Structures are given as structure tokens and as C-alpha cells.
Amino acid sequence: MSIPYVVRKKADLTSGKRKELWYGVSSKMQRKGGVKNKELAVRMAKMTGFHRGQIEGILSELVESIQELLSSGHSVTIEGLGTFQTALTSQGCESPEQVTPGKVSISRVYFVANSKFSRELKKTECMRIPFKYYMPESMLTTEMKKADKETEFAEFNMEGSKFDEEVQE
Numbered sequence: 001m002s003i004p005y006v007v008r009k010k011a012d013l014t015s016g017k018r019k020e021l022w023y024g025v026s027s028k029m030q031r032k033g034g035v036k037n038k039e040l041a042v043r044m045a046k047m048t049g050f051h052r053g054q055i056e057g058i059l060s061e062l063v064e065s066i067q068e069l070l071s072s073g074h075s076v077t078i079e080g081l082g083t084f085q086t087a088l089t090s091q092g093c094e095s096p097e098q099v100t101p102g103k104v105s106i107s108r109v110y111f112v113a114n115s116k117f118s119r120e121l122k123k124t125e126c127m128r129i130p131f132k133y134y135m136p137e138s139m140l141t142t143e144m145k146k147a148d149k150e151t152e153f154a155e156f157n158m159e160g161s162k163f164d165e166e167v168q169e
Contacts, residue, residue: 002127006134027129070109082113127151 005024012021035043041055048055066076070086077083089107093099113121130148131140140148 002125004129005126006129084111
């Protein structure tokens with residue numbers, strides 16, 4: 001497996017001077033919204049033997065349970081995956097007793113990935129999407145066209161189409 005990326009020009013200010021450099025960035029060609037519950041359930045059903053509907057129900061209940069636990073002040077750790085937490089904020093007050101419940105609210109909900117999960121994921125190779133799929137023809141240089149020929153698009157495209165077929169079953 002590999003993670004697709006595109007190449008974009010960005011400003012580099014590290015030297016103190018503005019310099020335009022090329023960087024590999026996440027692909028906008030990835031399907032909007034990513035993999036959803038149904039697709040995840042199909043994949044998990046094939047790997048576990050549980051029915052897709054059961055898994056979808058568990059995923060739905062997981063969301064509700066995490067929300068309920070977070071709203072009661074708990075953090076939630078899914079072992080091997082990571083921890084969901086909330087951060088609180090409030091207005092500054094002159095005295096401690098002025099910090100009332102009406103002035104304190106959740107500023108954000110965040111997820112901290114398990115360190116082993118992150119470490120393993122970071123080992124995943126990345127694969128450049130051929131330039132011809134996202135750059136205007138007028139910008140393609142001979143070197144870019146040559147690099148495109150060396151890149152196997154079928155490998156990148158197959159992953160998405162395989163998923164689509166599984167979901168339609």
C-alpha cells in the first residue's frame with residue numbers, strides 16, 4: 001500500500017528570504033470524505049466474519065458512546081488506536097468564583113494517535129500521482145512526462161476501484 005501525493009509549489013521562508021520550492025502534499029484526488037462507515041464495515045466484515053450490519057451498528061454506537069463519555073469529562077482511549085479528549089476554554093475573570101459554568105465551554109475535541117499506531121503508519125511509502133492528472137499540459141516538461149511514464153497509475157487507481165466494488169455488494 002502507498003499514500004498518493006501531488007506536487008505543489010509553496011513558499012519557503014526558512015532562509016529569511018521568500019523562495020518558491022516544490023513539495024509533496026496530500027492528494028485532493030482522494031475521495032471526498034474518505035472511507036465512510038459502510039466501506040469500513042465491508043472491509044472489517046471480510047476480515048473478521050462479523051456481518052457488515054453488525055459492524056455498522058457497533059461503529060454508530062461507538063460514536064455515540066465516545067460523545068457521551070467526552071461530554072461527562074472523560075477522555076476515551078481505544079487501545080492500539082489512540083485517545084479522544086476535549087479542551088476547555090473560558091473568559092479571564094478577576095476572581096476564581098467568577099469562573100462559572102456559563103463562562104466555560106469546550107473549545108475543541110481532538111484525537112491523539114497511539115504512538116505505535118503512528119510509528120507503523122509513518123513507515124508507509126508514498127507514491128506520486130502522475131503530473132498529467134493534475135497539471136496543465138502547458139506546464140509539463142520533458143522530465144515530468146518521462147517521470148509520469150515511470151509511474152504506474154494502475155497501482156494507485158486499483159485501490160479505489162476495488163473499494164467501490166466491495167461496497168456495491
